[in-house]
Amino acid sequence: MNILFIGDIVGASGRAAVKKHLPALKQRYDIDFVIANGENAAHGKGITPRIYQELITSGIDCITLGNHAYSKSEILPIKDQADRLVFPVNLLPVSEMSQTKVFRVKNKSIAVTNLMTQVFMENVSQSPFDVMDQILGSVKADIHVIDLHGEATSEKIAFAYQYKNDLGAVFGTHTHVQTADERIIDGCAFISDAGMTGPYESIIGRDIEEVLMRITQKKATKYTIAESDAVFCAVFVRFDENHRADCIERIQIRP
Numbered sequence: 486m487n488i489l490f491i492g493d494i495v496g497a498s499g500r501a502a503v504k505k506h507l508p509a510l511k512q513r514y515d516i517d518f519v520i521a522n523g524e525n526a527a528h529g530k531g532i533t534p535r536i537y538q539e540l541i542t543s544g545i546d547c548i549t550l551g552n553h554a555y556s557k558s559e560i561l562p563i564k565d566q567a568d569r570l571v572f573p574v575n576l577l578p579v580s581e582m583s584q585t586k587v588f589r590v591k592n593k594s595i596a597v598t599n600l601m602t603q604v605f606m607e608n609v610s611q612s613p614f615d616v617m618d619q620i621l622g623s624v625k626a627d628i629h630v631i632d633l634h635g636e637a638t639s640e641k642i643a644f645a646y647q648y649k650n651d652l653g654a655v656f657g658t659h660t661h662v663q664t665a666d667e668r669i670i671d672g673c674a675f676i677s678d679a680g681m682t683g684p685y686e687s688i689i690g691r692d693i694e695e696v697l698m699r700i701t702q703k704k705a706t707k708y709t710i711a712e713s714d715a716v717f718c719a720v721f722v723r724f725d726e727n728h729r730a731d732c733i734e735r736i737q738i739r740p
């Protein structure tokens with residue numbers, strides 16, 4: 486089983502990069518299942534029904550989210566039809582959308598859970614460790630993949646060590662900066678952050694001047710997404726016949 490995980494897709498240029506690079510990557514790595522973090526897909530914050538459909542049509546099988554999961558309320562009316570959209574399980578307030586989803590791929594089951602971390606995340610979520618313990622008691626699948634969404638690398642590494650025997654892969658997201666620590670921990674693929682698929686000339690996706698003004702002059706700003714061509718960041722993982730990861734490769738294609 487070959488899985489591709491695409492890091493946070495930001496805005497129009499990120500979506501364009503998916504269309505540009507995904508078909509060739511699927512072929513090159515013989516990909517069976519594509520997961521992408523789409524929390525910033527709609528102009529940097531959240532996702533809309535139209536963009537959800539656009540990403541699925543682009544070849545993505547499952548879209549995970551994060552702290553911006555509910556930033557575009559338009560997504561809520563279609564939550565039941567959006568069966569490939571995975572909301573964070575521990576983002577407060579926890580709702581009926583907050584659940585793991587299980588997908589059938591090549592006669593195997595792949596569970597996908599979107600979990601938030603807590604360090605530097607402004608108290609918006611329950612403990613990912615407590616919630617993971619509960620999920621493991623109820624979710625059964627051949628391969629269980631986690632999008633672990635948060636700031637602190639140490640917390641993500643600790644999580645991977647805690648659950649390496651229960652999980653097939655832990656992909657960090659949210660910082661928009663790809664880390665060079667991809668590895669396999671006893672059959673569990675891990676990276677602290679998969680990186681961003683969004684405007685390369687930017688400050689983690691946002692307009693550079695606007696962010697500088699906010700930092701240096703403490704001025705309130707809008708949330709303008711930079712317009713440059715996108716970097717494409719993803720991680721490839723291969724699973725053996727025992728459903729354990731035996732190969733991980735970090736992908737970064739700059740414009």
Ligand SMILES: [Fe+2]
Binds near residue numbers: 493660661
């Ligand atoms: Fe993000």
Ligand SMILES: [Fe+2]
Binds near residue numbers: 551
């Ligand atoms: Fe985020």
